[in-house]
Amino acid sequence: MSSETKPEEKEEKVGVYICYCGGNISDHVDVEAVRDRVEKIPGVAVARTNMFMCSDPGQELIMEDLRDGIVDRVVVASCAPSLHEMTFRSAISRAGENPYIYEHANIREQVSWVHHGEQATDKATLLVSAATAKAVRLKPLEPIRVNAMSHATIIGGGIAGMRAAVDLADRGIEVALIEKSPFLGGQLALLDKLAPTREKASELVSHLASRVINHASIKVHSCTTVEHFEGYVGNFKVGIKKHPLESNAYKEKMKMLNPVHKSAEAFIPFAGVYSGPVPSAAEELVIDTGVIILATGIKSYTPYQGEYGYGEFPEVITLSDLIRNLAENNNGGSLLEINGRKIKSMAMIHCVGSRQIPGIHPEDASGHLNEYCSRTCCSALLNASNVIRETYPKTRVYEFYRDIRTYGRGQEELYEQASKNRVVFIRFESQEAPEVSKNGYSDEFPLLIKAKDILTFGEEVEVPVDLVVLATGVEPNEISKIVDMMKLPVGPDRFLLEVHPKLRPVELPVSGIFLAGTCQAPMDAGEACSGASGAAVKAAALLSRGYVELDPFVADVDIQKCNGTGACVEACLSDGALELVEMEIDGQKVQRAKVTPAFCLGCGACVAVCPENAIDVNGWTLKQYEAMVNAIVAE
Amino acid sequence: MTLIHHDFADQMDRFGGNTALECFNCGTCAAICPLIYEHFPRKMIRYLQLGAKDRILENAKELWRCLHCGLCSRTCPREADPGEVILGLKRYVVANWRKS
Numbered sequence: 001m002s003s004e005t006k007p008e009e010k011e012e013k014v015g016v017y018i019c020y021c022g023g024n025i026s027d028h029v030d031v032e033a034v035r036d037r038v039e040k041i042p043g044v045a046v047a048r049t050n051m052f053m054c055s056d057p058g059q060e061l062i063m064e065d066l067r068d069g070i071v072d073r074v075v076v077a078s079c080a081p082s083l084h085e086m087t088f089r090s091a092i093s094r095a096g097e098n099p100y101i102y103e104h105a106n107i108r109e110q111v112s113w114v115h116h117g118e119q120a121t122d123k124a125t126l127l128v129s130a131a132t133a134k135a136v137r138l139k140p141l142e143p144i145r146v147n148a149m150s151h152a153t154i155i156g157g158g159i160a161g162m163r164a165a166v167d168l169a170d171r172g173i174e175v176a177l178i179e180k181s182p183f184l185g186g187q188l189a190l191l192d193k194l195a196p197t198r199e200k201a202s203e204l205v206s207h208l209a210s211r212v213i214n215h216a217s218i219k220v221h222s223c224t225t226v227e228h229f230e231g232y233v234g235n236f237k238v239g240i241k242k243h244p245l246e247s248n249a250y251k252e253k254m255k256m257l258n259p260v261h262k263s264a265e266a267f268i269p270f271a272g273v274y275s276g277p278v279p280s281a282a283e284e285l286v287i288d289t290g291v292i293i294l295a296t297g298i299k300s301y302t303p304y305q306g307e308y309g310y311g312e313f314p315e316v317i318t319l320s321d322l323i324r325n326l327a328e329n330n331n332g333g334s335l336l337e338i339n340g341r342k343i344k345s346m347a348m349i350h351c352v353g354s355r356q357i358p359g360i361h362p363e364d365a366s367g368h369l370n371e372y373c374s375r376t377c378c379s380a381l382l383n384a385s386n387v388i389r390e391t392y393p394k395t396r397v398y399e400f401y402r403d404i405r406t407y408g409r410g411q412e413e414l415y416e417q418a419s420k421n422r423v424v425f426i427r428f429e430s431q432e433a434p435e436v437s438k439n440g441y442s443d444e445f446p447l448l449i450k451a452k453d454i455l456t457f458g459e460e461v462e463v464p465v466d467l468v469v470l471a472t473g474v475e476p477n478e479i480s481k482i483v484d485m486m487k488l489p490v491g492p493d494r495f496l497l498e499v500h501p502k503l504r505p506v507e508l509p510v511s512g513i514f515l516a517g518t519c520q521a522p523m524d525a526g527e528a529c530s531g532a533s534g535a536a537v538k539a540a541a542l543l544s545r546g547y548v549e550l551d552p553f554v555a556d557v558d559i560q561k562c563n564g565t566g567a568c569v570e571a572c573l574s575d576g577a578l579e580l581v582e583m584e585i586d587g588q589k590v591q592r593a594k595v596t597p598a599f600c601l602g603c604g605a606c607v608a609v610c611p612e613n614a615i616d617v618n619g620w621t622l623k624q625y626e627a628m629v630n631a632i633v634a635e
Numbered sequence: 636m637t638l639i640h641h642d643f644a645d646q647m648d649r650f651g652g653n654t655a656l657e658c659f660n661c662g663t664c665a666a667i668c669p670l671i672y673e674h675f676p677r678k679m680i681r682y683l684q685l686g687a688k689d690r691i692l693e694n695a696k697e698l699w700r701c702l703h704c705g706l707c708s709r710t711c712p713r714e715a716d717p718g719e720v721i722l723g724l725k726r727y728v729v730a731n732w733r734k735s
Contacts, residue, residue, distance in 0.1 A: 031693050345641050396641040419713075422656045424684055441638075455660045456637065457674065463639045559663055 012136045013045035015071030016128060019053035019078035021108055022493075028112040030121040034077070038128050043136045045071050047627075054084050059587060062088065063387050072097070073135040074341050077105040077128045087149055098140035100552065100619060105131040126632050132320060133631035134624045141618055143549035144597040148234030148544050149290035155226055155482065156295035158186020159525050160517025160532035161202040162208040167536035169217035171541060174576070176239060176287050177212060178221045179248050183272030184209040186297050187518070188525050190270055192319060192327040195376075195383035196410040202267045204525065209273035213265045222275045227284070229485040230575070232598045233512030234548045235340065238287045242279040254278075254569035270324055291522075291539040294496060295516040295532060296482065298474040301353030304362070308349055308470055309436035314339070315447055316436060316468040318352075319377065322384055336392040338467055342393050346388075346467040347449050348381050349400040350432060354473030360431050368623050372493045374473030375522040378405045379470045382414040382423075390419035397423045400465050402436050408524065426461060439464050506535040511550070514539055553619040554600035555607070557593045561614035564591035568606035568615050574599050574605055578606060642685030649724040650730070655683040657715035664707035664717040670700050675709060676717050679724060688731075695728040 015040050020026035035584050039047040046065060050058040052620050053076055064072045076088045081104040087101035091522060107124040115123055152168045157179030165175045183189065185205035194201050212218050221240060228239025245254065253271040258447050285333040302322050303310035310601045311317045317325075317338070325338050354374040363369050378401075385397045399418070404425075406412045418425075428434055434451035441448070445464035453461045483490055485609045488508055489497040499507045506515050514535035517528035542548060553577065555568075572578040577599035580591045593606075593615060606615045607622060616622060647653050658680050665677040675697055682690045701721045708718040 398639075419657055419659065424639075424656070424686075425659075426685075450636075453685075456685065456687075457678065459637050460639045461639055461685060461687070464641075 003402050012043055012073050013071045014043050014073040014075060014132050014135045015051050015062065015065050016044055016047040016057070016075045016077065016132060016471070018047065018049045018052045018128065019058070019076065020049065021079060025078070025108050025112040025124075026095075028116050028120045029070065029107060029124045031124075033121050034107075034124050034128060038132060041129055044132060045058070053078050054087050059087070059091040061089055063187055066092065066095040066097050067481055072101065073138055074102045075105060075128065075131045076102075077107045077124065077131070079108040080110075082108050085506070088390065096582070098142075100141035101135070101138050103131045103135040103138065111198075114374065117380050127629040132626040133627040137621070137624045137627055138619070141552040143552055145547050145549050146232070147597045148543050148546060148548045149288055150546070151287075151289045152178070152291045152293060152539050152543070153178065153238050153287055153289040154295055154516070155187065155294045156297050156517070156519070156530070157181075157212075157220065157222070158297045158517060158530040159188045159204065159208065160214050160296060160297070160519075161186070161293070161295035163529045163532035164213065164295060164516045164536040164539075165218050166208065166211050167331050167533050168540060169215045170572070171536075171540045173290075173540060174215070175215075175218045176221060176238075176289065177218055177225060177274070178238075180223070180225050181272070182245070182274060183250070183268070184212060184220070184222075184275045184280050185267075185272030187299070189267070189272035190324075191380075192323050193383065193387060196408070196414050197380040198383070201335040202269065205273060206265075206267040207273070209267075213275055220275045221285075223278050226284075226482055228486070229482075230353050233510075233542070233550070236289050236292055236512065238289055238292065240285050240287060241281040242285070242474065244281055245278045256406040275349050290543050291512045291514065291550055292486070293514045293516050293535050293539060294479075294488075294519050296479045296519040297479050298518040298522065299477055301374075301472040301475050303352055303470055303472060304364070308352065308468060309447070310433070310470060312393070312448060313436065313438070313468075315341070315466060316470065318470050318472045319381060321346075322469045322548065323380075326387060327386065334392055334394040336388055336467075337351075337455055341466060343392075343466045345396040345445060345463070345465045346395065346398070346469060347434075347436075347463060347465045348385060348399045348469045348471060350378060350381060350399065350404075350471045351430075352470040352472050354429070355402065355477070357430055368494065370493070371493075372475060372522065373405060375405065375407065376524045379408065379411045379414055379524070382406065382411075382418050383467075384469075385423045386414060386421055387418050389418075389423060394632050398426060398449075398465070399422075399423055399450065400426050400428055402428060402430055408526075409599075412600070414609040425455065426451055426463070428452060429454065436468055437552060467628070472586070474518065476519060479519070488513070488515060495523075496521065506531055506538055512542065543573050549604070550598060552597075553601070553602040553617060554597040555595045555604075555615055556618050557595060558616070559585070559613045560613045562592050563612055563614070564593070565611060566593070567609040567611065568593050571609040572604040573605055574601045574604055577601070637685065637690055640686040640688050641674075643688050644683070647683060647723060647727060648728040651719065653723070654714070654716045655680050655686070655723060657713045658684060658711075658717075659713055661712060663710050663712060667706045669702065672697070672700060675700065676721050677687050680715070680717055680720050683720065683724065684699045691724060692728065692732060696731060698725050698728060701714050 035047045085104045093099045105127045111124045151174040153176045155178050163179045169175050191201040223243045224240050227241045231237045298588045305311040331337045356369045428451050432452045439448040491497045514536040516532035569578045581594045604617050665674045708716045
């Protein structure tokens with residue numbers, strides 16, 4: 001880092017590089033005129049233009065000037081910094097210079113896309129002049145380097161959490177896997193034959209859970225919740241609490257445990273894999289960890305009382321109920337039997353609790369509407385229909401749907417197969433949903449479904465049935481406590497929101513926290529594993545060097561000026577970033593402000609309140625701002 | 636109101652033309668049919684699919700409009716063989732119309 005006492009009189013040599021953006025800028029801004037004007041600004045050593053400054057030849061222009069010693073500060077006037085600031089900083093690094101001697105002027109989004117003609121050229125000139133004025137005062141900075149613990153904490157012991165845990169542990173990273181229930185396997189453990197391959201969910205869960213439990217580098221914390229969170233990337237502290245069984249809701253499932261299961265990691269149908277003894281008393285622990293992966297998952301939507309007769313008629317059940325019944329009851333006859341009743345005819349209703357439309361569907365008790373598609377129910381329902389038609393050929397199946405969305409590989413074939421299996425499809429409009437009522441025609445079938453069928457040109461059809469199955473969608477698990485603690489972004493659909501769906505699909509804006517599986521969006525088990533493996537790779541890459549580098553745009557105290565008023569500490573928004581410490585200056589014990597850079601957000605709240613101007617944000621100092629404003633109001 | 640009879644598709648097996656459940660209601664048959672008459676033969680095939688046998692008997696006359704040119708069967712993307720289904724329905728109607 002350059003010394004604080006660098007002589008002011010030394011001339012900085014600013015290079016200004018102005019981009020045409022292939023016409024995006026130059027159609028409205030006279031780029032050559034801007035170049036001519038800024039070339040005359042004191043401190044500017046050279047001003048150049050290029051059709052695409054971000055192209056290799058464009059970057060080479062900058063790198064050559066740096067290598068030749070013509071310039072030692074760089075201003076690029078182009079698009080928004082979010083797009084190419086990193087591009088040009090890295091070009092500077094490649095030329096062997098400090099990447100923080102760089103300033104970016106946005107003359108596309110802020111000029112050529114919104115202004116035209118002479119005014120556009122004038123504004124572009126002003127913005128470039130301001131950037132140049134700041135560039136003259138830029139100091140080389142060093143990224144903040146903090147040690148990163150080779151340890152990952154994964155929250156959620158479903159398929160995604162387990163997948164991420166195994167992937168990370170295999171890379172030699174210690175893993176703490178936190179699961180709120182006594183079982184591993186999550187929602188997947190509640191399924192049976194998975195669409196589209198009819199692979200057994202129990203086999204997948206058992207396989208992964210056994211690797212998790214037996215892996216020397218994975219510590220499973222079951223019956224555990226996350227209570228506390230602090231720290232920063234590489235050095236998080238996660239406070240967890242282990243709960244004895246009395247205080248949680250898994251008693252029913254625990255009853256299924258027999259002594260055999262208690263010793264081995266066997267799969268218990270519709271519960272999961274028992275991962276070890278339940279704590280006998282509450283216990284609180286703190287885990288020091290380098291990264292966190294959220295795999296908090298989903299739960300099944302519960303229909304409201306009366307939704308398609310749910311809760312009114314015992315013959316109306318959810319898809320989850322059906323799957324469990326299919327797995328547990330195998331009477332071997334030609335008719336499916338559910339709750340002792342032979343099913344001659346049954347209806348499957350799609351999109352229950354998914355793709356809800358404001359004004360048509362009622363909001364739930366907390367005012368939520370699930371406007372998204374749950375993505376897995378169409379395939380799961382068709383899969384169940386096929387299993388039923390193939391196992392119980394005398395049981396008739398009718399599917400009532402709005403749209404069939406068998407989006408994944410091998411899933412459209414389920415629809416083909418259902419047609420071959422003589423499943424009858426009836427299509428309804430969202431505003432004219434089927435009505436489930438008591439069958440008034442005969443006692444043979446207890447229920448009657450009325451629907452206005454689009455496929456029969458809007459004619460009303462009546463289907464007498466023994467059973468109605470609701471394809472309930474999914475909802476994210478309630479994790480508001482974790483969201484608040486970690487300050488995570490949540491989408492309007494209540495799922496966690498990644499930084500960018502394509503460019504940074506498993507990352508959250510809080511550095512060091514990643515997303516895995518269905519806490520991010522509805523997914524099937526395969527997609528959840530893809531996401532989890534992605535998160536594991538990202539986490540491993542971050543931890544691999546043993547340290548992480550953070551941007552150096554953090555507060556910096558001038559000890560000479562600071563007199564310990566503490567105003568900055570009070571104004572600080574980030575816990576732990578600023579504190580008053582005792583130190584000795586000229587033989588006297590005094591209080592002075594001290595910054596912990598890893599916690600600092602670089603927001604500048606401290607700068608605004610310091611009566612002594614003794615604190616500044618590196619890369620955005622008051623002096624630099626003043627110079628920019630002066631450049632804008634000059635003339 | 637159309638009441639659905641669950642076993643109708645199976646009853647149709649003995650009359651031939653039991654491929655109606657292959658149909659995914661695209662409408663190609665109705666578009667290609669030279670009769671250009673009220674969604675014929677698509678609607679009839681749909682009634683069969685559903686098991687709406689009352690509708691079929693009510694509208695039985697329509698079946699005899701068919702010229703059996705074979706265009707629908709040739710263009711059907713699902714090989715549901717609409718022409719053969721119409722023939723099967725004719726046989727069914729002949730066997731059942733007095734009963735209704």
